[in-house]
Amino acid sequence: MYYLKDYREGQKLVGTYLCKTKQVLKTKAGKTYYSLMLQDKTAIVDAKIWELNNGIASFEAMDYIFCEGLVTSFQGNIQMNISRLRKSEEGEYDPADYIPTTNRDVKQMMGEVLAYVESVKNPYLSKLLKMFFIEDTAFVKEFKRHSAAKSVHHSFMGGLLEHTLSVTNMCNYFANAYPKLHRDLLITAALFHDMGKIDEISSFPRNDYTDEGQLAGHIFIGAHKLMDAISTINGFPKRLANELIHCILAHHGKLEFGSPKVPSLLEAMALHLADNADAKLQTLTEVFEQAGDNMEWLGYNRMFETNLRQTSPGQG
Numbered sequence: 662m663y664y665l666k667d668y669r670e671g672q673k674l675v676g677t678y679l680c681k682t683k684q685v686l687k688t689k690a691g692k693t694y695y696s697l698m699l700q701d702k703t704a705i706v707d708a709k710i711w712e713l714n715n716g717i718a719s720f721e722a723m724d725y726i727f728c729e730g731l732v733t734s735f736q737g738n739i740q741m742n743i744s745r746l747r748k749s750e751e752g753e754y755d756p757a758d759y760i761p762t763t764n765r766d767v768k769q770m771m772g773e774v775l776a777y778v779e780s781v782k783n784p785y786l787s788k789l790l791k792m793f794f795i796e797d798t799a800f801v802k803e804f805k806r807h808s809a810a811k812s813v814h815h816s817f818m819g820g821l822l823e824h825t826l827s828v829t830n831m832c833n834y835f836a837n838a839y840p841k842l843h844r845d846l847l848i849t850a851a852l853f854h855d856m857g858k859i860d861e862i863s864s865f866p867r868n869d870y871t872d873e874g875q876l877a878g879h880i881f882i883g884a885h886k887l888m889d890a891i892s893t894i895n896g897f898p899k900r901l902a903n904e905l906i907h908c909i910l911a912h913h914g915k916l917e918f919g920s921p922k923v924p925s926l927l928e929a930m931a932l933h934l935a936d937n938a939d940a941k942l943q944t945l946t947e948v949f950e951q952a953g954d955n956m957e958w959l960g961y962n963r964m965f966e967t968n969l970r971q972t973s974p975g976q977g
Contacts, residue, residue, distance in 0.1 A: 662758055666703035674730040674741050677749040679759040683722040702761045708741035716745040725749040737960030760865045763819030767805055770826050777829055783845040785897045792890055803859045808868050815943055818865055821858055831935035847928040850908035857883030884909045912936050
C-alpha cells in the first residue's frame with residue numbers, strides 16, 4: 662500500500678485508509694461538506710469531501726474506506742481532497758497497516774523503565790512502583806501498548822511507554838545535575854505522571870477519548886489511582902504522599918494547560934519541564950517527518966504560534 666506519510670502536494674490519492682473521525686460541517690455559504698481524519702500506521706492526516714455526490718458512498722467513522730482524490734496542503738500540512746469514496750471490503754486491507762506503532766524496541770524500553778523502578782530506594786515509593794510495574798500484569802500490558810495522546814504527540818501504540826521513558830530520562834539527568842532534587846520522588850512521579858492516559862484514551866484502532874477521559878481527564882484519573890494505591894501501603898508518610906500527588910497534579914505546569922495545580926515543589930517543576938520538552942520536541946519531530954524533504958517554510962503552526970521550517974542539511 663502507499664502510506665500517508667509518503668504523499669506530497671499535487672499527487673493523486675488512491676488507496677484504503679482508516680476513517681478515524683468524520684464530521685458533517687457547513688461552509689460559510691451553507692454548503693454541507695465532510696471533514697475527516699485518515700489514518701494508517703505512518704500518519705494521521707486531514708481530509709475533506711467538498712462535493713457530496715454519487716461518487717461518495719455511505720460510510721462512518723472507524724470504517725476502512727477506499728479513497729480517490731488529490732493531495733493538497735493547508736497551513737503547511739498535507740490535506741486530502743477526496744472526490745470518490747467507498748467502504749473497503751474484507752480482504753482489501755490488513756488492519757495491522759493502520760495502527761501506528763513506535764519504531765523503538767518495546768522490550769528494551771520496558772527494561773529501562775524497570776531499571777528505574779529498581780533504582781528507587783525509598784521503601785514506600787519502591788513498594789508503590791512495584792505494585793504497578795511488576796505486580797500488576799494488566800497495567801503493564803496496557804502501559805506497553807497504549808498511546809500517550811489522541812493526535813498531538815506519541816499518538817501511536819507504545820507511545821505512552823516511549824514518552825514516559827523519555828521524561829524519566831530527562832528527570833534522571835535533572836536529579837544528577839541539581840542535587841537539591843529528591844531523586845526518588847522525581848523518578849517515581851515521572852514514571853507515574855501519565856498513567857491516567859490508560860483510562861483517558863481508548864485502545865487502538867479507535868484511540869479516542871473515553872467517557873471517563875472526557876469528564877475527568879488523565880491527571881485526575883492518575884492521581885486518584887495513586888491515592889487509592891497509597892492507602893493500601895501501611896505507614897506511607899502523608900507528607901510524601903502529598904508531595905507525589907502534587908507532582909502529578911502540577912505536571913502540565915499552568916492552570917490553562919489543564920493542571921489542577923501550578924508547580925510548588927522543585928520536583929514538580931522539573932517534571933513539568935521534562936514533560937513539556939518531550940511533548941513539544943516529539944510534536945515538532947512528527948511535523949517535520951510529515952513534511953518529508955520539503956525544506957520550505959511550512960506555514961503558521963497554531964500550537965507553536967510561529968511559522969516552521971526544517972533545518973538545512975549539514976554540509977560536513
